[in-house]
Amino acid sequence: MSAVTAPERTFRRRVADLIKRRETSVVVAIVLVVALATSVNSSFAFGRDGWRNLLLTPSLLVVLAVAQAVVIISKNIDLSVSAVLGLTAYATGEMFTAWPSLPIPVVVVVAIAFGSGLGAVNGLLVSRARVPSLVITLGTLYIFRGLGIAWVGSAHIKPSDVPDSFERIGIASVLGVPVLTMVAIVVVIVAAFVLGSTRPGRELYAIGSNEEAADLYGLRVQRRVFFSFVASGTLAGLAGVMYAARYVMVDSQAGSGLELQSVAGAVVGGVAITGGSGTVIGAALGAVLLTTISRALPIVGVPDFWQQALVGALIIAAIVLDRVLANRHARRLVQEREPNVEPAEVAR
Amino acid sequence: MEEPIARDAVLELRSVRKTFGPVVALSSGSIHLERGSIHALLGENGAGKSTLVKIAAGVYRRDSGEMRLRGEVVDFRSPAEAKRAGIAVIYQEPTLFPDLSVTENVFMGRQPLRSLRRIDRARMTAETISVLSGLGVSIDPDRPAMGLSIADQQVVEIAKAISLDAQVLIMDEPTAALSGHEVERLFAIARSLRDQGRSVVFVSHRLNEVFELCDMATVMRDGEFVASRRVDELTPSEIIRLMVGREITQMFPKTEGREPGRVMLSVDGLTRAGVFRDVSFDVRAGEIVALAGLVGAGRSEVARAVFGVDVYDAGEVRVDGAELAPTDPRAAISAGIAMIPEDRRKQGLFVDMSLGRNTTLILRRALARMGLITSSAEYRSATEWTRRLQVRSHDLDSKAGTMSGGNQQKSVIAKWLATEPSVLIVDEPTRGIDVGTKAEVHRLLDELAGDGMAILMISSELPEVLGMSDRILVMREGEITATLTRAEATQELIMTAATRHEVNA
Numbered sequence: 001m002s003a004v005t006a007p008e009r010t011f012r013r014r015v016a017d018l019i020k021r022r023e024t025s026v027v028v029a030i031v032l033v034v035a036l037a038t039s040v041n042s043s044f045a046f047g048r049d050g051w052r053n054l055l056l057t058p059s060l061l062v063v064l065a066v067a068q069a070v071v072i073i074s075k076n077i078d079l080s081v082s083a084v085l086g087l088t089a090y091a092t093g094e095m096f097t098a099w100p101s102l103p104i105p106v107v108v109v110v111a112i113a114f115g116s117g118l119g120a121v122n123g124l125l126v127s128r129a130r131v132p133s134l135v136i137t138l139g140t141l142y143i144f145r146g147l148g149i150a151w152v153g154s155a156h157i158k159p160s161d162v163p164d165s166f167e168r169i170g171i172a173s174v175l176g177v178p179v180l181t182m183v184a185i186v187v188v189i190v191a192a193f194v195l196g197s198t199r200p201g202r203e204l205y206a207i208g209s210n211e212e213a214a215d216l217y218g219l220r221v222q223r224r225v226f227f228s229f230v231a232s233g234t235l236a237g238l239a240g241v242m243y244a245a246r247y248v249m250v251d252s253q254a255g256s257g258l259e260l261q262s263v264a265g266a267v268v269g270g271v272a273i274t275g276g277s278g279t280v281i282g283a284a285l286g287a288v289l290l291t292t293i294s295r296a297l298p299i300v301g302v303p304d305f306w307q308q309a310l311v312g313a314l315i316i317a318a319i320v321l322d323r324v325l326a327n328r329h330a331r332r333l334v335q336e337r338e339p340n341v342e343p344a345e346v347a348r
Numbered sequence: 349m350e351e352p353i354a355r356d357a358v359l360e361l362r363s364v365r366k367t368f369g370p371v372v373a374l375s376s377g378s379i380h381l382e383r384g385s386i387h388a389l390l391g392e393n394g395a396g397k398s399t400l401v402k403i404a405a406g407v408y409r410r411d412s413g414e415m416r417l418r419g420e421v422v423d424f425r426s427p428a429e430a431k432r433a434g435i436a437v438i439y440q441e442p443t444l445f446p447d448l449s450v451t452e453n454v455f456m457g458r459q460p461l462r463s464l465r466r467i468d469r470a471r472m473t474a475e476t477i478s479v480l481s482g483l484g485v486s487i488d489p490d491r492p493a494m495g496l497s498i499a500d501q502q503v504v505e506i507a508k509a510i511s512l513d514a515q516v517l518i519m520d521e522p523t524a525a526l527s528g529h530e531v532e533r534l535f536a537i538a539r540s541l542r543d544q545g546r547s548v549v550f551v552s553h554r555l556n557e558v559f560e561l562c563d564m565a566t567v568m569r570d571g572e573f574v575a576s577r578r579v580d581e582l583t584p585s586e587i588i589r590l591m592v593g594r595e596i597t598q599m600f601p602k603t604e605g606r607e608p609g610r611v612m613l614s615v616d617g618l619t620r621a622g623v624f625r626d627v628s629f630d631v632r633a634g635e636i637v638a639l640a641g642l643v644g645a646g647r648s649e650v651a652r653a654v655f656g657v658d659v660y661d662a663g664e665v666r667v668d669g670a671e672l673a674p675t676d677p678r679a680a681i682s683a684g685i686a687m688i689p690e691d692r693r694k695q696g697l698f699v700d701m702s703l704g705r706n707t708t709l710i711l712r713r714a715l716a717r718m719g720l721i722t723s724s725a726e727y728r729s730a731t732e733w734t735r736r737l738q739v740r741s742h743d744l745d746s747k748a749g750t751m752s753g754g755n756q757q758k759s760v761i762a763k764w765l766a767t768e769p770s771v772l773i774v775d776e777p778t779r780g781i782d783v784g785t786k787a788e789v790h791r792l793l794d795e796l797a798g799d800g801m802a803i804l805m806i807s808s809e810l811p812e813v814l815g816m817s818d819r820i821l822v823m824r825e826g827e828i829t830a831t832l833t834r835a836e837a838t839q840e841l842i843m844t845a846a847t848r849h850e851v852n853a
Contacts, residue, residue, distance in 0.1 A: 197466045199459055202448075206456050209445040216443055217457045218428020276447035333495025 022270030022278075026285040030292055037296035044299055052171075052178055058291035059184035060242055062284045064258055065265035066191045067235035069283035071228050072266055073195065075208040075275025076126060076133035078229060081236040081262055083144035084118045085255040088240025090148060093157030093250050096166065104166050111244075112237040118144060119233015123226035133229075141259060149252045156251035157244065170245035180242050184284070187235065191280040204228055208275025264311070265290050268318045290314075357416070358383045358547045359404065359435065359516050363573075364413030366399050370782050373399040377413070378573035379549070379566050381516065386538055386548045388558040388579065391568035392591055392843070393643045393808040394779075397551050400568070401518050404549075405437040406430030417516075435516045436509030440524050442501040446494035451476040453493050454508045479507045483537050499530035506537060517541060518549040523557060524644055535561050553642045555584045555847050567591055585840070588847065592810060592839035600815030601791040603798060608818065609633030611669075612802035613685070613771045615654060618663035623649050624826040627663070631771065631802040636793060638817035639806045641846045646826040647806045648690060651773050654804075655687040656680045667771060686769035688760050690776040690806070757781055757789065765796075772796060775806045790816055810839045822846050 018024060034054070037044040044050055064081050071078045092111045095102060122140055126133045159167060172179045195201035203224050207214045214221050244250055263273075269286025271278030290311060297307045359381040366374040374396040381387050391397050402408045403415070406424030415422055417433055424430040427437075444453050451469075452459075454476050460468040476489040485503050487496070493504065502522055509517050519538070523531045538548050538561060550562055558565060559579060566576040567590040574590050613631040618624065624646040631637045639647045652658040654665050656677040665672045667683040680687075757777070764772070777793065778786040793816060797803055807813050813820055820837045822830040822845035830845035 193466075197469075199457070199461070199465070199467065202452060202459065202467065203457065205448060206445045206452075209447040210443065213443040213445055214456075216427050218426060218431065219457050272447075276445065330495050333491070 023282045023285055026269055026282065026289050030285065030289050033289070033292050033296050037292075037299045040301075041299050044296065051176070052173060053295075054292070055181040056171075056178040056246070057295060058288040059178070059181045060239055060246065061258065061261055061265055061287040061291050062184040063187050063235050063239040063242065064262035065269065065283040065287035066187055066280045067232040067239070068262040069266045069269075069271045069278060069280045070191065070195065070204070070235075071133065071232050072263070072271050072273060073208050073275060073278060074204040074225055074228050075211065076225060076228065077137060077263065077273075078119075078122060078133065078232045078236075079137040079259045079263075080118070080122060080140040080144055081232060081239075082255040082258040083141050083148065084115050084233055084236035085240040085243055085258060086250075086252065087118065087144055087148050087151075088112070088115045088237040089243040089250045089254045090152055090157060090240075090252070092241050092244040093161050096162045097157070100163070104163065104169075107166075108241050111241045112234055115237015115240060116230055116234040119230045119236070120226075122233065123229030126229060127222040127226040145252075145256075152252035154252075156249060159248040162244070162248060166245060167248055170242075170248065180246060183238070183242065187238070188280060188284045191235075195280055200224060200227070205276055208277075210276070261290060262287070264315050268315060270318075270322070272322060273319070286318075356383060357381060358418060360414070360416045361400065361404065362414040362416075364400065364403055364410045364415060366403060366408055366411055372571055374403070375571040376573055377403070377568065377571070378576075380576060381547050381549060382564065383515075383547055384542055384545045385563045386542050386550055386561055388562040388565040389549055389551045389568070390553075390558065390565055390587060390591060391574075392810065394570075395568040395591070396571040397568055398520065399571075401437065401520055401549070401551060404430065404435055404516075404518060406435070431512060431514070434512070434514045435518065436505070436512060436514035437518045437520060438502050438505045438509070438522055440521045441498060442505045444493040444496075444501055444504060447492060449490050449492055450487055450496075450504055451489040453504055454479070454511055458512075475511060476507065479510050482510070483507065483540070485533070485537075497530070498525045499527075499534065502526075502534065503537070506541075510541075514546070516547050516549070518551070520551045521553070521644075522550075523552060523554065531557070553644075553847055555587060558587070559584070569593070584848070585844070588840055588843045592843045600812075601787065601794050602816055603794055606634055606798065606818075608635040609800060612667065613654070613804065614666040614669075615650075616664050616666070618650065618653060618660055618665065620649065620653060620658070620660045622826075624653075624823075627823075627826075627828055629821055629828065629831070631804050633770070633800045633802050634797050635819065636797050636803045636805055636817045638813040638820045639804060639823060640808070640810070640813045640820055640842050641823035643808060645823040645846065647823050648775050650823070651687060651775055651804070651806060654680075655685055655773060657687075681767060681769075684768075684770035685773065686764035686767055686771070687773040688757075688764055688775065688777065690779065755785075757785070761789070761792065769801070771802045771804070773804045773806075776808065777805060778807075778809070778812060810842060813837075813842065814839065824848070 034045055038046065042050075045054055064085070067081055068078060088111045091114055092107060095107045095110065118140075122133070122137055125131065125136045125140070129136070169179055174182070193201075195204065203214070203219050206217070206219060207221050207224060211221060240255070243254060247254075265287030266278070266283040267273055267286065268289060269278065269282035269284065271283050271286075293314070294307060294311060297310065298304075302310065357380050360379070362378050364374060364377040365372075366377075377396055377400040379387070379389065379400065389397050389400070399408065403410050406427045406429050409423065409425065417435070422433060424433065424435075430437075445456065448456070451473050455472050460471045460475075462468045462471075473489050480487055480489065480503070483503060483506065485500075487500055487503065493501065496504065502519075506517065519534075522534060526534065535557075538550065541548055542563075550558070552558060562579050564576065565579050565582060565587065567574040567587060569591060574593075609632055611630045612633050615630075616628050618627040627650050629637065639650070641647050649658060653660040653674075656672070656675050656679060659675050665674070667680075667685060670683065672683055672685075673679045761774075761777075774793070777789050781789070790812070793803060793805065805813075805817060807816075814834075814837055818834050820830075820832040820834070820842065821828050822832070822842055824846050829848075830841065832841060
């Protein structure tokens, strides 16, 4: 028997791995889109507003895509994130109206906790009732949205309802980086750390990769799944607060449609819808790419009705690419193992 | 019955019983596993080996009996508990996380941590490398589990067991899917585990492997402990005698002395690379031919190929003299073949459909008038067959999935008999059904043969094979190794043909 050949941890291999990563190709795509749009209209990336919007606009969807990635990695999905965002955004405004003396941090914390609570509802239903999360969260998407309509009615939060200092958070920048973008970056870093380097995080990957094996390993599957939904609700709550700060106008339909955009962002960023693989950094970059493309398309003169179709084509292309690469990878792994053996013999 | 020899035991099970509803899977299982030994667990299919293993592994909980680990009474409620106590099972096809690296597969759920509860990746990888090289195996610890050969997947499971410091490793038919040199590597690993003072339980059907590898052997039969001996005190024929040495007291409703008619099903040189080779046999009208052998010998695969569900590479199938097109189940059905598969819930019944609809499903074409099937025609046909088979169900509208195993089996048979076949292939016709229904199914098979049907019966139950069939074909690892007449067949002859693997007695 030969001894273990130590894995080649050469610089070259690292570079090769980096180039092959999905994150890298998404970054390249973002750069290309920005370059293209800027060449048509230089204010897309340059100038004070251009730069700010470039960073600020994706930050909401980045947070939601990270929330979505956390649940998709464990082979679940959370379609209710947009409704949670809507409810918490409105709750934020309502608290300012009802108790004007409440300090902003308290309002923010309460609103986020509200999101956690809604996530816990999802988590309980999914982990206890053992019903597929697609069905559960589709249900809670409508329920939360319905509750919002019952609560808000035709009312809406106006800029005059919130304190100026809160409104300023939505547009403020520090050293050229908008505050909300910083929040999103912190979210990505924390989530990447938890999913990449802690037991609960790795266990989510394990559950998504093979739930039966996770049971056999003695992982607490239901508990982990429950907390992944709490995390997703919490992040959606945070996104709600960010929404309120950024747009200030909040009605009962705030955030509609973001649930699918967040799924799209995660998928484009390489989070496999079948669970077990992908990173939150990829999901965040996917969200940035999607937002940037939909802002760039009108600038480069793509007609309205083509824009959505293009985004759709991008999502499908990403999934097809995943499939093709995964197949090629699997074939290569088999070939490395038995270079001279026909597939039929391998099966035997 | 002998009692296990009492000596310093790591794991001991005594008179352990497990039932699933009316089916007794294990009536009295015992094993006495010594420290630092490799212990073979032997028995026919259905002897209760797997049930015993699963109880030790915490997959099932015993109904009664004793289980001791290092002298302490234990009762595992989950595989994870058994694992924590130091019992690890290496299954034939391990359950790993395909997307995660080999290292993560070894350490999932108990990764080493450093500050901030971070996973200590460097340490984890180093430990994996050291365990793997201790096993003398070269697998990249950073590669994903996806794409690993079965043998390497087993090695990952073994590495996991070692890093858990498991003292008992149970290998459940680990060699079934391995090539020759992979088996050698596994044996080398098993021996080094033994030399480290761990204990290995080795479940296998291959007697030569038992003699090559094991120190002790425990034989089980019909859910009971039979004997436990040192392997060097045993011979292959003794083991076979212990495995099959039951008195056949059960009576079978077999009409003897019928003259078989002309050849209805003729299989010639059927081959599928890596699955079965050069399988040839005839089944005559009015004859029941049994296809005996161990699970995995390729019997069901032959049946599926004959019926046209699976492809084959060479050979031909003739029904009543006419050649049958390969891979065309519709052609097989219209030529007069019916096949009742083993796994009826998956392959034989539409469990969510009504009994009546299930019975007539294959007849859709015959029953259809201008493309439409009337409920009344469906009912008439279904009523007749379910009545003849005495399927006990409230009515034809009840869902098939809600019926008992025996009634499900009978309604699958009804479904196929309604096509009025001339050749009937049944795969394990009485597995998992109660004694009363078994007898009914046997009577039915005899009756059908009396009506001139040619029946090919795949069965792992030796009494059933001996009691019901006119001729017996035994398969081993894809080949027919014996053809026996009713008069000459014995349990020992069948088991010898089914297990002998380069062993001469």
